[in-house]
Amino acid sequence: MLDLTKLARQMQGLSQHLSLEAAASRERLELAQRHLKKAYECQQGVVELQEKWRDRILFANATPIEPLNTCITIPVPPKVHTVVATDGSQIAPNHHEIAYCYLLNIGRVILHYGQNLHPLLDSLPEVFYRPEDLYVSRQWGIRTEEWMSYRRTASEATVLAELACGVQGEVPMLAMVDGSLIYWFLEQLPMDARDRILPPILDAWQQLRDAQIPLMGYLSASRNIEGMNFLRLLACPHPIPDCVSYCPNQLENVPCKVFESLRDTTLWSTQLQPGQRSPLWRSNAKILDLYADQKIYFCYVHVGTEIARIEVPAWVAENSAMFDQALGLMLAQVQKGYGYPVAIAEAHNQAVVRGGDKARFFGLLERQMIKAGIKNVGISYKEARKRGSIA
Template sequence: MLDLTKVAMQMGQVGQVIRQGAIASQQKQAHALDIFAAMAGQLDHYRHLLATWREHLAFAVAEPSEPLTTVHTVSPASLPYGVIAADGSQIAPSHHEIAYCYLINIGRVAITYGSQRRPQLNSLPQLVYDPAELGRSRSWGITTEDWLRYRRTQAEMLALAELATDPETPTLALVDGSLIFWYWSTLAPAARDILLAPILEAWQQLRERRIPLVGYISASRSHETLNFLRLGVCPYPEPNCAEHCTNQRERLPCQTFDPLRDTLLWHARLAPQQYSPLWRSYSPILEHYGDHAIYCCYLHAGSEVVRLEVPQWVAKETDLLAQAISLTASQIQKGHGYPVALAEAHNLAVVRSSDRQRFFALLERELIKAGQWHVAPSPKEQRKRQSIV
């Protein structure tokens, strides 16, 4: 049991640290804006530096596709329009349960506004109880928990393609989270291909149907665009981190903005219903995306600045990008700060404690029918479910 009285005694220290951090952030934000303004007039120079030395940088940095000072205004959404969305949840495997298996539950939503068409709201569970599937990830050095998370991401993307039909109205495909699968670049090639190839095929189906895809990232922790400013404060003629900074024992000389995030920079640059210039990401995993390289921008949605990611085929087509941003902003407005379709997909996907109990009750019944009479959780799990009071 949590002793809130003892916690309250520590809250004063937390508040003091937060106040000090806020003052430091304001100072760093002002410094970042000064560097931003200085670099805006020499953008071609810094783009050339980035292109020349990208492989030698010790940090991930995105490249601006438009002038830094570009500010776009969101166009109002026109009715009718449609939105499809998917989100996932799971029951993770546990050696303490009656069987070692996992379940992925995908919430799927398709809504058309300004039409008499009924919304489609459902969930699709996927049970995995195959020792070969469960053991395959470990042969690649991937934990079962990580493999489950990767499979869930894949299932969310495939659900979008299943929902997509040849639309009669402008339609948006929304997914909660990044389209850049940052950690997949370190996976074994066989594992990466199993995960990524079906996703890219699903994205291609959206492309052929002209349904723009948007990865919606609330409370983004990214530094990709802010890291571009580090080129402007590098004290060396060439930003060659491998040569100049490998022996730095403390902070690198260009880390003058840490721990600021992109969202703080763009919050100072944008007004509500405005969005930033497009930036191209160069995460290593994107080398395997083919024609689906990822671009991002930041949208001031009123309640927060959100990061939006789109594939290259959306970013390069002005009308399709405008449609994506406009419909995303409309969804945020309808959801009072968070897209309606994503909220509904989450609610359909979430696996509650009661759902988990019923799931294992069903599984226990099937195991008994299969002839396994001694079916029970481990003594540890049974004891944790009981109280001594």
């Protein structure tokens, strides 16, 4: 039980700290705005410097593909269109439950507009209980709980491609996922583990590419700083941006980290009007070297309620007509969802496993185990005590 009386004593210090942070953030924002204006005049030179020294730069930074002062109004989407989305949830394995297994539940949504068709709103559950599913990740030092989330990411992409490619008709379409298309977690995985997660995702994306269905990742409240890190190249006091030689320890207070903790979205909130997008950027994340020709591009969009980060594969970004139409469909989804894409929100609602669902899942499992003749079926004493109190 939370003791609010004791907690209240700490709130004053927290509020003072947040006030100081807000003032410091305003100063960093003003400095970033000055560097952005400076970058307007020498953008090509900075890009060339970035490309020449990219192997010596130790922080993630993106490359602007369009002029940095680009602010483009997103076109109105066609009235007749279809939006497809998936999202996932899970029941994690627990040694204290009646059986050690885990469940993935992928929410599926197809929304048809202007076509007089019923939507699809359902979920696709899958239970994993075999030793090769539960313990295969141990050989790489990966906990089962972590491996489960990686498997879920791959399943979301696979189901999305199957869903979108199975829709009949020639109307404009958009396939959406919640979150980034840059799977940063893959960097820390051994090659054998990575080969079980990434190839199914790239295969699913290729299916969408062959069907000419644009894929989009929608990031709300993005914490990304790849764009701000491009401006760090202007703030570098050294003759060349050679971090390996001049600033090998990036944890120290290096000279160019004047924008530290300032997000891309904070800067673009001062540049964009509702319904506008920022310039297009190409991410230079190391993990994208494994994506072959499906590199990830992104831009920031003022959707009215926030600045959202929008990510698309290269084949979408390079097709200007497809990209513009996809942005229009995305913005319409945000408006229909009162600030967040309705298709992604509904996919989440279909996928989420609530407390009652979890109880019914284990209840069904218990009945099957008893039916199979397994005795002493039950949770551990620790779990039983945690679910109730004698106090």
